[in-house]
Amino acid sequence: MTELVQNIADGLGRGSIYALLALGVAVVFGVMHLLNFAHGELITVSGYAAYWAFITGWSWYLIAPLVVVVAIATSIAIEQVAFRWVRNAPDFTLLLTSFGVHFLIEAAFFMYVSAAVRSFDRPDWITKTFDVGGINFEVFDVVVIAVTLVTLGLTTLLLQRTMFGLSLRAAAEDFDTARLMGVRSDRVIRGAFALSGALAGIAAIFWLMRAGQTTPGAGLTPMLKGVLAALIGGLGSLRGAVMGGFALGLAEVLLRSRLPDSIAGLTDGVVFALIALLFIFRPQGFVTVAHAERV
């Protein structure tokens, strides 16, 4: 029982990061119908910014906001440089463009920075634990979950209470009609990428803290987790993306702790098999999205 509770806390901590990544993927998918395979590059670029700040002597208290700012700026820059020119192109073109951006950024870091692993110190507190009723919790998990909940709350407020949020939701449902209402496509798409970048930036802080290193290919795994979680939740649904993130995190941790040691290395494979099973019975994911129109 104790182990199960610890696993759930660990799974929620991991799932929190996935949820933030998936939410960023879902926000962009909502307004552009773009499944952004370049989303992980926000973590790659942020990772190198964090490394640079670290070797310059910055503390994590300064590195954390830097990571978010860099992720937002990178996200907007990618939209302006790459996706802006293919906004009205077929979905497949958008998909290929996102792959192109992913490979281009990775190759640029390989060629012009280094293929070597860049390591930095992790904050002391992330390995600390505390005891509640005989159950050990990682401080890191609690902080990640708390920050994620606050971020999700603020994102909800942004989407529900502001005109930008309303414009984003309207555009996600029917972009043409939103434009007829006076919603500016440029502004709402740029805003969506900025929001997506901010969410990726917050996820990147914890991803980098835990990893303690970065490489040119560092964005691949978080991108896969974010896209997968968004698909599990129901592509286009923001609520579904968050649910998908937590479900994926919990599934990974619980399986890893429950599978026999001899096949524990196959955890990712088993997770994928479970996801395939989910899609057989519920191809639309957890949440059914009624509107799948391109916006």
Added chain:
Amino acid sequence: MLEVERLTTRYGSISALRSVSISVGAGEVIGIIGSNGAGKTTLLNTVAGLLKPAGGRVELDGSDVTGWTPDRMLQAGVALVPEHRRIFTDLTVAENLRIGGVTVPTRERSSLLDEMVELFPVLGARHQTSAGYLSGGEAQQLAIARALMSKPRLLMMDEPSLGLAPVLVEVVFDLLATLRDRGRTLLVVEQNATRMLEVADRAYVLRSGEVVASGTGPELAASENLFDTFVGGRDSSSNGQGAQA
């Protein structure tokens, strides 16, 4: 107010509009009638900026606004209530109205909301209801109210009575009459030609992307040939909702 001169719009190699010219004066109610595929929706969508014209010119108060984007057209004072209403079903009634006023200064938005609730009492009663739960008639009223939230000088409506029960069709045409009496300038695409001609000051008949007739409501209504040939026949039933093309 609005001058459309020799407007041509194509979908690929197919011309949906061929050199269409119409004019709308301030305070006028203009009807566009014609059968399915005549180019009525294409005309409104091109004027609204959703489609790029292949030729011709759109002028608003003497300024060339050809090819302007929808948000620019809206800011210039031209709003469109699209076909099938296309309200945002994931948003509440209040949120739909708020998004309709996205271009209006915040301080004016609440007074406009009050105005819409006065004009459409049913919306006031269902303010926090998800718009997806509205009936067809309520949804149409919301679509019109949402467009009015932008304080348009010219309101264009695409098939406002489409798909509504007869009793709700009457509600929509009563509403058009109310807006006309309040001095609104309206450009309305409608298949219910008889009812449209009762409300409109003038109308244009479209066929295969071309204007084939125009005139005042009574002039067009008196032309049996016109109805038979271009609109698809007139129903002489007493409810006056015949003449559907």
